[in-house]
Amino acid sequence: MTVAATFEIRFTRYLQPDGREAADLPSFAADPRALVPDYRAMVFMRALDAKAVAMQRTGQIGTYASTLGKEAIDAGIGGVLRKEDVLLPSYRESGVLMLRGVSPHRTLLYWGGDERGNVFPESPRDFPFNVPIGTQLPHAAGVAYAMKLRREARVALAMCGDGATSKGDFYESLNAAGVWQLPMVVVAVNNHYAISVPRRMQSAAQTLAQKAIAAGIACEQLDGNDLIAVRDGVGRAVEKARTGGGPTLIEALTYRLSDHTTADDATRYRSAEEVAEQWKQEPILRLRSWLHAKGAWSQAEEQALAKEAAAHVQKMVQAYLETPPPGPEQMFEHLYARLPRQYAVQLAQLAEETERDVEHHAG
Amino acid sequence: MSNITLVEAINLALARAMEEDESVVVLGEDVGLNGGVFRATAGLQSRFGAERVADTPLAEGLIAGMAVGMAAEGLRPVAEIQFAGFAYATIDQLLNHAGRLRHRTQGRLSCPMVLRTPCGAGIHAPEHHSESPEAMFAHIPGIRVVYPSSPSRAYGLLLAAIQDPDPVVFLEPSRLYRRFKEEVDDDGTPLPLDKAFVVREGTDVTFVAWGAMLREALDAAEELAAEGRFAEVIDLATLKPIDFETVLASVKKTGRCVVITEAPRTCSLASEISANISEQALLSLLAPVERVTAFDCVTPMFRLEEKYMPDAARIAAAARKVMEYQ
Incomplete structure (x- = not known):
């Protein structure tokens, strides 16, 4: 027998959990102050996330999927994408969307049960939150195909979880991206749980990154709790895609520090010890420790940021609460470019019922 | 004007649309060099060129999902699924994404x-190649479903489907691909996507049919x-949304209706149409x-x-039944 093919999976980490450097830093990190905006974004994300969970607990929004623990991935991706690129998120990507310019009150609207949560005036080509697992990946291939056909220097970046890597959509999309060398980057956020099912039950593959080998495309694994690693790895992949170098799959290792959603209770399937251990790895503390050590971030700045974040969160909550509820006719709006006349009867029925309800409440 | 088959009319409409609008792209399995398994x-x-007429990897869900991404990004993709029996894998994308x-x-x-x-049976194909899933597609909000019954209808409806700003599932009766020819004028005129066509006038009973069943309905009328006894024959053509005005006007005239579908x-859709007639034209x-x-069986193998x-x-037996109803 001879060897028909071999492969290796590279892993990137620059910052250790305590903030000490694990390798020579890439040039963008030469000035630590340059990463302060990312740090600030991560703190904002966590503050918004905590508020969203609290709002679900008090009945102000519906079920919510927390972003706790993946802030470095979201900030890193948000930092390297350009305005003209297209983001195809899953449902847990409100942090990246914030950096795409989308006002976070949209996230509250979305989880508050309002379609207007997917209206992104600030980033109009980005795809909406995607709840069905992995189905956004074929869209990314289609978006990237359109970009390539038109010879545009743009990139489609899709995000999914570790569970999504078990789906056909995931492999089919990577495979297609390879065939056509599409300007597409997939970031698989491996937070080690698909609701209750742990990473080891998703696949016997040693890494999720290596699934790209079967599709003939580039891949790497990186520490998703290390902002510098995310910025570096995703940044290289995005620029490669932009300049005609083809697609990349990135597996970003992190840990879901929250329940799957507010409707989940993770204590049913994992131990407090496991979670406590993972808190030592978390991304915000790690980056802050590094910034402190570099003298690029002070205690006073930290305190000011906390206040600023709290005020911002309050503003977003206010914007959410002040959005008038959708009228029932919204169900029919934008269903088609022009609603077919056949809908007239159902529209009339809805209007009549609405009027009756109004009279009932008035009476 | 040229005398062409239904599959040639599809080809003509695709070429016309691609010529007129460079955002139109064709994708699917074997659609490139091979020209599609039916040569459409x-x-x-x-x-x-191969970029605008792309052979895809063999994955129907991917084809539908890519079309969603292409369309959202400003292209006008026309995706081919080789047989309707393999289109079930696209329903995830059509229902969860294209339609909403x-x-x-x-x-x-x-x-x-x-x-x-x-779509449909009657070509002595292998298993899974003869399905009629139109009702499954018609159940999906936000999309249109179109099913032509002749070369000229296929030409005009496909042009309209490609120009439409919303997703359209376009079902082609494989049994009629080469069954007969018709004069088709390649003038780029689309047909309306919200109209049924009265193809034979009559006074005693209304036949509502689409796709390959329209030919059977016409034969029964003959x-x-x-x-x-004179049957009025309606080609429904667009199965979602349905042009009930045309159907109801005919039923109110004839007082009797037979709805024909090749599906279980x-x-x-025959049930849906029947229910609407009961609601709106009972008297x-x-x-x-x-x-x-x-x-209500699994589509049998071709024997x-x-x-x-x-x-x-x-169809004729059903017509006699409603005409002799006391």
């Missing part, structure tokens, strides 16, 4: 895509005419609406397909 895309790749992208982004993104697929009976009816459908599908005899 023959010659398009050499004319428009415009709504769930409140008009920010849209999905002007066409998903074409040959058979009845010999008996002095339960939850079929015009002289007899209950009759459904002529395939049986039994003639027994499975409705034919002119089954």
Whole structure:
């Protein structure tokens, strides 16, 4: 027998959990102050996330999927994408969307049960939150195909979880991206749980990154709790895609520090010890420790940021609460470019019922 | 004007659309060099290039999902699924995304895509190649479903489907691909996507049919005419949304209706049409609406397909039943 093919999976980490450097830093990190905006974004994300969970607990929004623990991935991706690129998120990507310019009150609207949560005036080509697992990946291939056909220097970046890597959509999309060398980057956020099912039950593959080998495309694994690693790895992949170098799959290792959603209770399937251990790895503390050590971030700045974040969160909550509820006719709006006349009867029925309800409440 | 078959009309409409609008792209399995297994895309790749007429990897869900992404990003993809029996894998994308992208982004993104697929039995094909899933597609909000019955209808409806700003599932009766020819004027004129067509006028009973069943309905009407009974035959053409005005106007005139579909009976479009007639024209009816459908069986392999599908005899029998109803 001879060897028909071999492969290796590279892993990137620059910052250790305590903030000490694990390798020579890439040039963008030469000035630590340059990463302060990312740090600030991560703190904002966590503050918004905590508020969203609290709002679900008090009945102000519906079920919510927390972003706790993946802030470095979201900030890193948000930092390297350009305005003209297209983001195809899953449902847990409100942090990246914030950096795409989308006002976070949209996230509250979305989880508050309002379609207007997917209206992104600030980033109009980005795809909406995607709840069905992995189905956004074929869209990314289609978006990237359109970009390539038109010879545009743009990139489609899709995000999914570790569970999504078990789906056909995931492999089919990577495979297609390879065939056509599409300007597409997939970031698989491996937070080690698909609701209750742990990473080891998703696949016997040693890494999720290596699934790209079967599709003939580039891949790497990186520490998703290390902002510098995310910025570096995703940044290289995005620029490669932009300049005609083809697609990349990135597996970003992190840990879901929250329940799957507010409707989940993770204590049913994992131990407090496991979670406590993972808190030592978390991304915000790690980056802050590094910034402190570099003298690029002070205690006073930290305190000011906390206040600023709290005020911002309050503003977003206010914007959410002040959005008038959708009228029932919204169900029919934008269903088609022009609603077919056949809908007239159902529209009339809805209007009549609405009027009756109004009279009932008035009476 | 040229005298062409239905599959040639599809090809003509695709070429016309690609010529007129460079955002139109064709994708699917074997659509390139091979020109599609039925040759619906023959010659398009050499004319428009491999980027605009793309052979895809063999994955139907991918094809539908890519079309969603392409459409949202400003292209006008026309995706081919080789046979309707393989289109079930596209329903995830059609239902969860194509049909709701415009709504769930409140008009920010849209999905002007066409998903074409040959449909129906009667060509002695292998298992899974003879399905009639139109009702499954018609159940999906936000999309249109179109099913032509002749070369000229296929030409005009496909042009309209490609120009439509919303997703269209375009079902092609494979049995009629080469059954007969018709004069088709390649003038780029689309047909309306919200209209049924009265193809034969009559006074005694209304036949509502689409796709390959329209030919059977016309044959049945001919058979009845010999008996002095005159059927009005409607080609529904667009199955979602349905042009009930045309159907109801006819039923109010004839007082009797037979709805014909090649699909299994339960939850079929024949059931939907029958229910609407009952709701909106009960007092015009002289007899209950009759459904002529395939049986609620797995589409049989081809030795039994003639027994499975409705034919002119089954339609004529149903017509006699409603006309003799007391």
